[in-house]
Amino acid sequence: MSGAGGSPYAPHTPDETAEMLAAVDADSVEDLFDIPESVRFDGEYGLDARTEQETRREVGDLLAANDDLTEFLGRGHYDHYVPSLVDTISQRSEFITSYTQYQPEVTQGFLQVLFEYQSLLVELTGLEIANCSMYDAATALAEAVLLAKRVRQADGTRVLLPENTREERVGVVENYVAGNDLTVETYPTESGTVDLDALRETADDDTLFVYAENPSTDGVIEENLQQIGSLADDHDALFCLGSDPVALSLLQRPADVGADVVVGDAAALGMPTSYGMGLGLFACREDFLRQVPGRLVGASEDSAGKRAYTLTLQTREQHIRRERATSNICTNQAWVALRAAIHAAQLGPQGLVDLAERMVELPRDLASDLDDVRGVRAPVNDGHHFREFVAHTDQPASAVAADLETEGFAVHAVGDHELQICVTDANEPEIPELVAAFEEVA
Amino acid sequence: MERYDQARFSQEDDAEYEPLLSEKSTQEVEVESSLPDELTRNSIELPDLSEPELARHYVRLSQQNYGVDTGPYPLGSCTMKYNPKFTEDLAARPSAAVHPDRSEESVQGTLGLLHGLQEQLAKIGGMDAVTLQPPAGAAGEFAGILLAKAYHESQDEGEQRDEIVIPDSAHGTNFASAALGGYDVVELPSAEDGRVDLDALDAAVGENTAALMLTNPNTLGLFERDIEEIADIVHDAGGLLYYDGANLNALLGRARPGDMGFDIMHFNVHKTFATPHGGGGPGAGPVGVTEDLAAFLPNPQVRETDDGFEFFEPDSSIGKVHGFYGNWLVLVKAYAYIARLGDDGLSDASAKAVLNANYLAEQVEYDVPFEPFHHEFVASAGDQDAADVAKRMLDYAVHPPTTKWPEIVSEALMTEPTEVESKRTLDQLAAAFNAVAGEDDDALADAPERTTARRIDQTQAARNPRLSWHALDN
Numbered sequence: 001m002s003g004a005g006g007s008p009y010a011p012h013t014p015d016e017t018a019e020m021l022a023a024v025d026a027d028s029v030e031d032l033f034d035i036p037e038s039v040r041f042d043g044e045y046g047l048d049a050r051t052e053q054e055t056r057r058e059v060g061d062l063l064a065a066n067d068d069l070t071e072f073l074g075r076g077h078y079d080h081y082v083p084s085l086v087d088t089i090s091q092r093s094e095f096i097t098s099y100t101q102y103q104p105e106v107t108q109g110f111l112q113v114l115f116e117y118q119s120l121l122v123e124l125t126g127l128e129i130a131n132c133s134m135y136d137a138a139t140a141l142a143e144a145v146l147l148a149k150r151v152r153q154a155d156g157t158r159v160l161l162p163e164n165t166r167e168e169r170v171g172v173v174e175n176y177v178a179g180n181d182l183t184v185e186t187y188p189t190e191s192g193t194v195d196l197d198a199l200r201e202t203a204d205d206d207t208l209f210v211y212a213e214n215p216s217t218d219g220v221i222e223e224n225l226q227q228i229g230s231l232a233d234d235h236d237a238l239f240c241l242g243s244d245p246v247a248l249s250l251l252q253r254p255a256d257v258g259a260d261v262v263v264g265d266a267a268a269l270g271m272p273t274s275y276g277m278g279l280g281l282f283a284c285r286e287d288f289l290r291q292v293p294g295r296l297v298g299a300s301e302d303s304a305g306k307r308a309y310t311l312t313l314q315t316r317e318q319h320i321r322r323e324r325a326t327s328n329i330c331t332n333q334a335w336v337a338l339r340a341a342i343h344a345a346q347l348g349p350q351g352l353v354d355l356a357e358r359m360v361e362l363p364r365d366l367a368s369d370l371d372d373v374r375g376v377r378a379p380v381n382d383g384h385h386f387r388e389f390v391a392h393t394d395q396p397a398s399a400v401a402a403d404l405e406t407e408g409f410a411v412h413a414v415g416d417h418e419l420q421i422c423v424t425d426a427n428e429p430e431i432p433e434l435v436a437a438f439e440e441v442a
Numbered sequence: 443m444e445r446y447d448q449a450r451f452s453q454e455d456d457a458e459y460e461p462l463l464s465e466k467s468t469q470e471v472e473v474e475s476s477l478p479d480e481l482t483r484n485s486i487e488l489p490d491l492s493e494p495e496l497a498r499h500y501v502r503l504s505q506q507n508y509g510v511d512t513g514p515y516p517l518g519s520c521t522m523k524y525n526p527k528f529t530e531d532l533a534a535r536p537s538a539a540v541h542p543d544r545s546e547e548s549v550q551g552t553l554g555l556l557h558g559l560q561e562q563l564a565k566i567g568g569m570d571a572v573t574l575q576p577p578a579g580a581a582g583e584f585a586g587i588l589l590a591k592a593y594h595e596s597q598d599e600g601e602q603r604d605e606i607v608i609p610d611s612a613h614g615t616n617f618a619s620a621a622l623g624g625y626d627v628v629e630l631p632s633a634e635d636g637r638v639d640l641d642a643l644d645a646a647v648g649e650n651t652a653a654l655m656l657t658n659p660n661t662l663g664l665f666e667r668d669i670e671e672i673a674d675i676v677h678d679a680g681g682l683l684y685y686d687g688a689n690l691n692a693l694l695g696r697a698r699p700g701d702m703g704f705d706i707m708h709f710n711v712h713k714t715f716a717t718p719h720g721g722g723g724p725g726a727g728p729v730g731v732t733e734d735l736a737a738f739l740p741n742p743q744v745r746e747t748d749d750g751f752e753f754f755e756p757d758s759s760i761g762k763v764h765g766f767y768g769n770w771l772v773l774v775k776a777y778a779y780i781a782r783l784g785d786d787g788l789s790d791a792s793a794k795a796v797l798n799a800n801y802l803a804e805q806v807e808y809d810v811p812f813e814p815f816h817h818e819f820v821a822s823a824g825d826q827d828a829a830d831v832a833k834r835m836l837d838y839a840v841h842p843p844t845t846k847w848p849e850i851v852s853e854a855l856m857t858e859p860t861e862v863e864s865k866r867t868l869d870q871l872a873a874a875f876n877a878v879a880g881e882d883d884d885a886l887a888d889a890p891e892r893t894t895a896r897r898i899d900q901t902q903a904a905r906n907p908r909l910s911w912h913a914l915d916n
Binding site for chain 1: 459460462463464469470471473475476478480481482483484486488489490491493497500501502503505506507508509510511512515517520522524526528530531532534535537538539540541542543544545547548549550551552554555558562565566568577578579580581583584588591614615617619620621622623624625627664665667669670693695696697698701702710712716718719720721722723724725727741760761762763764765766767768769770771772774777781782783784785786787788789790791793794796797798800801804816832833836841842844847861862863864865888890893894895896897898899900902903904907908909910911912913914
């Protein structure tokens with residue numbers, strides 16, 4: 001540990017500092033700063049230093065001010081049980097303290113994990129290309145719109161999103177298209193899924209991009225994906241599907257329904273709830289290879305003829321192409337992708353399918369249980385559900401949600417008399433208590 | 443001499459690459475479900491290994507990866523400093539694992555921490571308000587561009603001001619972020635001394651200028667001594683001044699962007715505030731602004747009231763730049779790091795970072811054409827190819843610097859040792875530089891020889907893209 005008051009992570013002893021200063025012919029470290037007096041700062045931010053023990057206690061106490069609620073929350077951010085293998089491996093220093101793989105000869109390990117992550121997404125989507133991450137589902141969707149703008153031959157200005165898309169995602173897309181002449185519109189949904197007639201009505205040859213989600217934000221499994229894909233194709237628009245790796249393990253393969261791009265939050269695997277920190281899933285058809293945003297890992301050979309991995313097609317990226325890059329993204333979510341890849345590997349193909357099937361059964365059973373509670377009707381929407389469903393409450397939903405919070409449970413209030421409830425393997429053990437709480441408050 | 447030996451430096455002649463998971467064991471599973479057949483996929487084919495096998499697979503791969511905890515990592519403009527371990531513990535607390543749709547009342551700890559970090563960063567940047575939403579530096583730049591656009595629109599000059607001025611030595615993300623915002627980029631040539639050319643700047647800015655994006659110290663490590671005049675020129679023309687925070691590690695405790703006249707800035711918390719780079723991310727790119735721009739910040743912001751902490755939407759908010767609230771777990775680590783160091787620790791971090799760069803440059807035989815530099819210096823490999831120099835340095839068991847950039851220095855070796863390296867380690871780094879400096883082109887062209895993978899064929903990777911194990915089968 002260095003002298004009192006300094007950085008605890010700077011290893012210099014006073015003697016070494018003196019030696020180094022002598023070597024550079026300076027009397028003091030301050031002599032090395034070429035900052036005009038007029039913009040000098042006195043160094044007093046007013047921030048106190050702490051020992052590690054004190055910092056841990058204080059920040060730990062601050063976090064502990066969060067109420068310990070059992071969350072039945074979803075709507076785009078999901079919690080599945082994360083095996084300990086994920087934490088142990090992802091915390092290995094060689095992985096977490098490494099930089100982007102610009103020297104691939106000494107970062108083969110991370111590159112291979114990212115290559116395996118891309119391969120996982122290729123298998124799940126049926127599309128040929130997956131990048132090694134965008135920031136989150138919202139920015140991945142926005143980047144998909146910009147991809148569409150680059151690859152579509154004819155002009156097109158309309159971006160069509162289902163009206164039950166999270167408004168934050170719509171907002172991000174609106175900001176990302178601000179530099180282009182595109183308009184973002186929402187189209188009607190019916191019982192939680194795409195209103196096909198309404199979409200048919202609104203889509204035209206000026207439509208650039210059609211987005212749908214499976215499952216939808218309301219938790220309903222989309223039954224008309226093929227028709228949505230055909231409709232987009234009829235107008236030469238890109239069909240973008242939003243999903244996640246768990247749902248993709250069971251539901252229709254995007255490639256089989258004509259999806260050109262798949263986006264979503266892949267942190268459904270590998271991460272506990274983390275206040276919305278995500279992993280932007282981005283996969284697309286091979287035709288768009290040269291227009292893909294973000295980093296790609298490819299296989300090659302080294303000079304000894306052995307297989308090796310490297311970041312590739314970097315001429316698409318900002319550090320080379322600058323203002324003509326396919327995206328401004330540099331730092332991405334690589335470590336989150338590593339965690340998702342390990343989680344998927346730990347589950348294996350049967351484990352993934354079984355987990356996904358459980359996500360069909362759990363909401364079905366819980367909705368049925370809640371439907372038996374006086375004052376509750378569930379599910380509100382027809383169709384099959386995945387992880388979550390909307391329930392009607394006779395009392396105002398906000399009051400029921402607040403009362404449930406008092407009982408130790410968090411659910412979404414999504415309408416005047418509508419709650420949304422998300423159930424996964426993570427909160428499954430608390431289902432009986434949740435139902436009992438509903439009987440108390442509903 | 444210390445060696446940072448890992449598996450990558452113990453290659454034997456008959457060593458094989460670690461097989462892909464898919465090459466070890468794969469299973470195709472027929473999908474059976476309670477759902478109607480037409481709603482499900484038919485099958486899925488993925489690796490199928492036991493947990494012990496997986497543990498060995500990933501540990502083996504980790505041993506083929508170089509991190510800050512493996513050895514020195516002097517990548518210029520990347521600030522690869524040590525990542526304190528206690529911050530990982532805090533980020534992994536169950537109390538930090540909350541869903542973004544929780545009621546504000548039930549996540550007072552989270553809101554309190556976010557508010558605390560907003561305040562810390564405002565002080566460090568000399569800014570009046572800070573958003574934590576951008577999930578990376580480039581995302582922060584883009585948010586800053588949107589803020590500048592919103593500001594000019596509020597002055598009825600949105601359409602007129604359609605240009606962003608950027609020095610030729612700037613980070614590539616600056617150009618890409620400006621273009622993403624729909625702006626034309628005006629590139630500013632550097633003066634002979636490597637800094638902003640005031641005459642060129644004067645000529646470049648005008649009634650069409652939305653903003654000047656500037657890194658200070660710049661990518662050569664030079665402080666823009668004329669920063670106040672630069673600010674006047676830009677402001678007199680009606681433009682805004684944007685600070686790229688990539689090099690903030692040079693200035694802690696000694697100068698603040700807000701005091702220099704910057705209106706908007708981003709922080710790279712994965713650089714300055716020691717959160718791990720994670721092999722490429724996640725980072726976080728909070729953005730600070732002056733009072734005049736606070737009303738445009740993304741939605742929501744956190745404020746403190748008599749009853750605790752709450753979200754609010756700024757009056758003229760640009761809206762969302764991330765689907766939720768940014769990279770929360772990264773923000774936890776940054777907050778804890780700043781709390782740990784305080785004024786003295788932060789100030790000392792910059793002092794030692796600048797001392798280290800100066801000391802290392804003094805020991806290195808390569809020419810360093812521009813000075814006085816601060817936390818990083820750019821040496822020139824001269825007649826040698828900088829990329830080859832980097833590959834050869836790997837053989838000396840250290841990570842090389844950033845190469846071939848900024849282009850203002852020919853065959854650039856952009857070197858940032860950060861404050862965490864000891865004199866002994868810097869001496870080792872210098873020895874590696876100097877050993878390579880004395881070698882001929884053949885030795886360089888054959889490098890690296892001692893790494894897990896030898897020189898990798900980039901041309902083949904790009905000409906015949908194989909981006910998944912499915913593609914390897916073909």
